[in-house]
Amino acid sequence: MKYLQVKEAVLRELAKPQPGFPLSENQLSQRFGVSRMTARRALQELEREGYLSRQQGKGSFPAERRFSQGSLRVRPFYEFAAAQGAVPRTQVLVAEPRPAPAEVAEKLGTADTLCVRRLRFLDEEPVILETRYLDAARCGAVLEHDLTAESLHDILVHALGLPLTRVWQRLGAVALDPEVAALLAQPAGAPGLRLERVTYTLQTPVTWVEYLMRGDRYFFEDTFTPQGERP
Amino acid sequence: MKYLQVKEAVLRELAKPQPGFPLSENQLSQRFGVSRMTARRALQELEREGYLSRQQGKGSFPAERRFSQGSLRVRPFYEFAAAQGAVPRTQVLVAEPRPAPAEVAEKLGTADTLCVRRLRFLDEEPVILETRYLDAARCGAVLEHDLTAESLHDILVHALGLPLTRVWQRLGAVALDPEVAALLAQPAGAPGLRLERVTYTLQTPVTWVEYLMRGDRYFFEDTFTPQGERP
DNA sequence: CCTCACAAGTTGTATATACAACCTAGCGTG
DNA sequence: CACGCTAGGTTGTATATACAACTTGTGAGG
Numbered sequence A, B: 001m002k003y004l005q006v007k008e009a010v011l012r013e014l015a016k017p018q019p020g021f022p023l024s025e026n027q028l029s030q031r032f033g034v035s036r037m038t039a040r041r042a043l044q045e046l047e048r049e050g051y052l053s054r055q056q057g058k059g060s061f062p063a064e065r066r067f068s069q070g071s072l073r074v075r076p077f078y079e080f081a082a083a084q085g086a087v088p089r090t091q092v093l094v095a096e097p098r099p100a101p102a103e104v105a106e107k108l109g110t111a112d113t114l115c116v117r118r119l120r121f122l123d124e125e126p127v128i129l130e131t132r133y134l135d136a137a138r139c140g141a142v143l144e145h146d147l148t149a150e151s152l153h154d155i156l157v158h159a160l161g162l163p164l165t166r167v168w169q170r171l172g173a174v175a176l177d178p179e180v181a182a183l184l185a186q187p188a189g190a191p192g193l194r195l196e197r198v199t200y201t202l203q204t205p206v207t208w209v210e211y212l213m214r215g216d217r218y219f220f221e222d223t224f225t226p227q228g229e230r231p
Numbered sequence C: 001c002c003t004c005a006c007a008a009g010t011t012g013t014a015t016a017t018a019c020a021a022c023c024t025a026g027c028g029t030g
Numbered sequence D: 001c002a003c004g005c006t007a008g009g010t011t012g013t014a015t016a017t018a019c020a021a022c023t024t025g026t027g028a029g030g
Helices: A002-015 A025-032 A036-048 A077-084 A102-108 A136-144 A152-159 A178-183 B002-015 B025-032 B036-048 B077-084 B102-108 B136-144 B152-159 B178-183
Strands: A052-055 A059-062 A071-073 A088-097 A113-122 A125-135 A166-175 A191-201 A204-214 A220-224 B052-055 B059-062 B071-073 B088-097 B113-122 B125-135 B166-175 B191-201 B204-214 B220-224
Touching (some): A071 A220, A088 A136, A102 A113, A125 A136, A125 A178, A136 A204, A166 B166, B025 B036, B071 B220, B077 B088, B088 B136, B102 B204, B125 B178
Antiparallel strands (some): A071 B071, A088 A113, A113 A125, A125 A204, A166 A191, A166 B191, A191 B166, B088 B113, B166 B191, B191 B204
């Protein structure tokens, strides 16, 4: 595993207070007695892991330390349920053609939509209220499927063959309004997480969805290692 | 760019209802008249992008579609400010040795801690209250730095030379209690985002931090493409 | 029938080579 | 002085080769 040894050497160099840069593939290959392709592989992996930045014609430099504070994975509901060791259930409240409200219609580019509203339980406790609008022209067949099944994602991608190429989403905290609070068995005004999401297939929006989650039951939890794993 | 052509061809194959698998590097190289190394590169990139799963001795297969619902990046405060086009400011409320409360001490493995509490403004509006405990044995020098500067991350990593190797974090929604609400200029009980985080250096926890964010001003927003970019 | 060994096919690692694309510094010429 | 171009260094792409490590099926031998 020569390329691993080169990687480690470069990492040690990187840790020095005054690293000697830029590095080059040829320089490394000579210093460690390996071929250029092997040195190249080491540098490429270090770039992918966020340690180096490489530029054609210039060389390899230490990456701007980004200090991205990490990321929070959004897990599918059934995965979340499994992690909690809880039994999931889905109740369909609405599944019918219904025009989207103005703000949603604007984001979808049409008001000719289907509406699906589902309440999701963990161990018979309501946790998430999902409200979704789908472009009727593209997703008409959705209503023929069993919406108590877990994944609407699956239906869209597999059954309808819509590649989901882009997602926009936004997460915030809100006070649950009385109607929603009642569905989630919470007092009006209780805090909740709100995740809004628009999914695109080939530049055109297909579905808008809002998840309202009970603040006392739903969390996003993650552990990760900044800038890729240490070798 | 032959490897890109091979990638596209494999992606088209992947989209068929009944794809012919497993693929192999030799097979592809013959079919497209390229070298094995070129076919190899195409398959490797498709694996990294989540389309394929490769196993030594067996071959390359379509990946289990994961449908990870994506991830929310947590941006450093000054980056968030820049994105909003707002002027950031930091006010230090507390910066002194202070023992951590029991729940925090348990997570840090010590109660010999420093406490830093900072209020962060966007355009002179309070948005985030940060409460942090640091292992005093490792971070004593922190108090000598200018804590109104933007990044405590930078201080820990650069000035103290602590590699941050692991992060655990959890995000939820809470009702702001009266004391916090007052600091954030919100009515008591208003909804807020709460991000709790423990950062490790080499398996041992170094700092615990809680961010309380105004629900009406702070969001996590992202766009991304599921399973890597389309070529 | 069972078991072991081997062969064939696969990916992983390493090397050598060639040329293309790109960047920069410096030199020459106008 | 200013401009352009060239030379040398860098990464990017592509190929050919060799062997190691792993998986699976098959066939020989007990």
